[in-house]
Amino acid sequence: MHPQTLRQYDREGLVTPTRTRGGGRRYTDEDIERLREVQRLSQEEGVNLAGIRRILELEEETRQLRGQVDDLRDDLRRTRAAADRVFAAGPGGIVALAKGRRPQRRPVSTALVVWRPGSRD
Structure with missing residues (x-):
């Protein structure tokens, strides 16, 4: 390309x-x-300099907007993932569950406990 x-x-x-110290272009x-x-x-393409500018x-603006769209898509994915969780009281406390799921119940004990009244001290 010509220097002019x-x-x-x-x-x-x-x-x-x-620029270099001497004013040369780098x-x-x-x-x-x-x-x-x-x-x-x-x-x-025959485009004049104003058109090229x-x-x-516009290409730079498009690049920036695409970056913003990508960021917004990521935010939306995270928001949707968080919205798909439901919190419920489970046997061990509060648990996060997927929508439509219930906390697992503790198995019902079948142990037999015999109580005998004792003497009170």
């Missing part, structure tokens, strides 16, 4: 490279990907 083109893209805000791998996309849109802004 790089300067123009920098001036237009399409890419923001870091491009990251992400910057280079972005420059290639700008060049493709300009040369192959808008396309890049």
Whole structure:
């Protein structure tokens, strides 16, 4: 890519490279990907620089929104999982159960206990 083109893209805000102490531009791998996309849109698609800027802004906004949607889906899954639990009093105290389930009962004892009145002291 011609240095003048790089300067123009920098001036237009399409890419923001870091600078050396001497003012030279340093491009990251992400910057280079972005420059290639700008060049493709300009040369192959015939989009002007204002259009390219808008396309890049919309792509970034879309990326952010997709991240928010993913976060919301995770929150919804956790909320639904929590809503599927019911709390009940079981033999050992309060227990969490799935909807429609009952706490297990303690087995009824069949032991025979004989009580004999004794003398009171």
